[in-house]
Amino acid sequence: xxxxxxxxxxxxxxxxxxxxxxxxxxxxxxxxxxxxxxxxxxxxxxxxxxxxxxxxxxxxxxxxxxxxxxxxxxxxxxxxxxxxxxxxxxxxxxxxxxxxxxxxxxxxxxxxxxxxxxxxxxxxxxxxxxxxxxxxxxxxxxxxxxxxxxxxxxxxxxxxxxxxxxxxxxxxxxxxxxxxxxxxxxxxxxxxxxxxxxxxxxxxxxxxxxxxxxxxxxxxxxxxxxxxxxxxxxxxxxxxxxxxxxxxxxxxxxxxxxxxxxxxxxxxxxxxxxxxxxxxxxxxxxxxxxxxxxxxxxxxxxxxxxxxxxxxxxxxxxxx
Numbered sequence: 461x462x463x464x465x466x467x468x469x470x471x472x473x474x475x476x477x478x479x480x481x482x483x484x485x486x487x488x489x490x491x492x493x494x495x496x497x498x499x500x501x502x503x504x505x506x507x508x509x510x511x512x513x514x515x516x517x518x519x520x521x522x523x524x525x526x527x528x529x530x531x532x533x534x535x536x537x538x539x540x541x542x543x544x545x546x547x548x549x550x551x552x553x554x555x556x557x558x559x560x561x562x563x564x565x566x567x568x569x570x571x572x573x574x575x576x577x578x579x580x581x582x583x584x585x586x587x588x589x590x591x592x593x594x595x596x597x598x599x600x601x602x603x604x605x606x607x608x609x610x611x612x613x614x615x616x617x618x619x620x621x622x623x624x625x626x627x628x629x630x631x632x633x634x635x636x637x638x639x640x641x642x643x644x645x646x647x648x649x650x651x652x653x654x655x656x657x658x659x660x661x662x663x664x665x666x667x668x669x670x671x672x673x674x675x676x677x678x679x680x681x682x683x684x685x686x687x688x689x690x691x692x693x694x695x696x697x698x699x700x701x702x703x704x705x706x707x708x709x710x711x712x713x714x715x716x717x718x719x720x721x722x723x724x725x726x727x728x729x730x731x732x733x734x735x736x737x738x739x740x741x742x743x744x745x746x747x748x749x750x751x752x753x754x755x756x757x758x759x760x761x762x763x764x765x766x767x768x769x770x771x772x773x774x775x776x777x778x779x780x
Contacts, residue, residue, distance in 0.1 A: 472633050477557045478654070480644045482550045484737035494551035497745075500753050501548070504540045507756025508533040514769035521769055524602035525591070528584045529759060529766070531611060532714070535580055536752035539573040542566060543645045543748050550644040558646065564626040567646040570748070571625065575618040575673045577718060577751070582677040583610050584711050585684035592704050593691045621669050628665055633657045642737060643744050649729040670726060678719055685712075710762040717754050721747035 482490050511533040515521045546566065549555045558566070591598050625648055632655040642650050652662040685708070692704045725747045728740055760767045 473636055473656075474560055474630070474632075475634055475636070475639045475654075477559050477639070478563050478646070478651070479640045480546060480550050480556045480558055481641060481737075481741070482547075482644050483741050486738070487554075490551045490554065494548065497547060497551060497749070500749050501540055501544045504749070504752035504756075505537060507760075508536045508540075508752060510770045510773055511756055511759065511766065512537075513773045514766060517773065518765075518769040521765060524587050524598070524607055525584075526766070527604075527607050528580060528587055531580045531614075532577065532584070532755060535573050535577045536755055538569070539577065539748065540752045542570040542573055547644040563646040563651065564629060567629075567648055567651060568622055568626055570645060571622050571648060571669075572618050574722070575621060575669075576614055578674045578677045578722075579614040579617060581711070581715050581718060582680055582684075583614065585681045585715075588708050588711055589684045589688055589691075591707065592688050617673070621673055624665065625669075628662050629655075632659065632662070642740050645748075647729070647744070674719070674722055681715060710759050713758045713762075714751075714755050717758070718751045721750065 483493060486493060512530055515526045515530045543566075546558060587602060590601050594601065629648070629651055632652065634654055635656040638654045638656070641647075641654075648662070648666055652659045652666075655662075688704075688708065692701050695701050695704065721743065724743045728735065728743050732740065760770055
């Protein structure tokens with residue numbers, strides 16, 4: 461199919477499709493590799509959907525902290541569904557083609573949910589700050605209307621930040637011989653490197669999006685926990701300090717699970733050109749697959765109300 465494309469006398473070229481890869485160098489065992497990937501995707505969807513159902517069906521969880529957790533779970537479902545179809549198709553059936561427009565759509569939603577997840581983690585750090593520093597006014601500060609506005613602001617921020625991305629890629633002239641991507645899904649940084657044109661604008665745009673979203677969010681989360689620690693240290697009782705900090709453990713782990721792979725992916729795409737392709741692939745999979753799998757586990761282990769509500773949902777389904 462690819463060999464039939466005609467590239468002669470083309471002054472502006474956009475490929476009909478890109479060629480995806482699974483895990484470079486391990487193509488012979490993609491069938492076996494698909495087993496843990498399928499298991500992780502199933503675990504991510506099951507765990508996050510359980511959280512959504514648990515919060516919805518349990519009136520005692522209708523609180524700001526659990527509303528933000530629902531936002532995180534919904535985002536993880538979206539992030540999982542953004543990459544799961546193409547990854548499993550490559551691993552199961554070795555179907556590696558993805559249309560140019562389909563690639564841009566996938567790229568938008570992949571980065572969209574990543575930015576939303578970063579923003580939700582920031583909102584959750586604000587929730588923890590208000591709960592610890594001003595517990596008496598917690599419910600009056602984070603009302604349902606405020607939480608809805610925060611959610612809408614998060615979606616609007618991600619949409620405005622990422623809307624130009626596909627159009628900036630569509631304007632580029634691509635190299636006919638450079639259609640092989642580095643992953644089984646479409647990254648902005650990966651797609652733009654297939655162009656035979658000046659990509660300075662795309663590089664600046666990508667850097668701006670990273671710094672203005674994930675960069676700022678990470679700094680504000682650090683600031684939130686600096687203020688939280690200051691508040692906790694002012695508590696008289698050591699038991700109260702431990703109890704206050706214990707409410708933050710799940711969120712801290714979720715932050716680390718998300719931001720460490722994000723930093724790894726950003727660093728590798730910019731400074732890791734000499735690294736083997738398999739390293740690029742594995743770091744990207746860790747970034748996109750691991751957080752949606754681990755977040756439900758973290759919150760179900762560390763939060764007794766969530767754990768009990770999830771178990772009630774499971775028991776209810778078994779009875780039904």
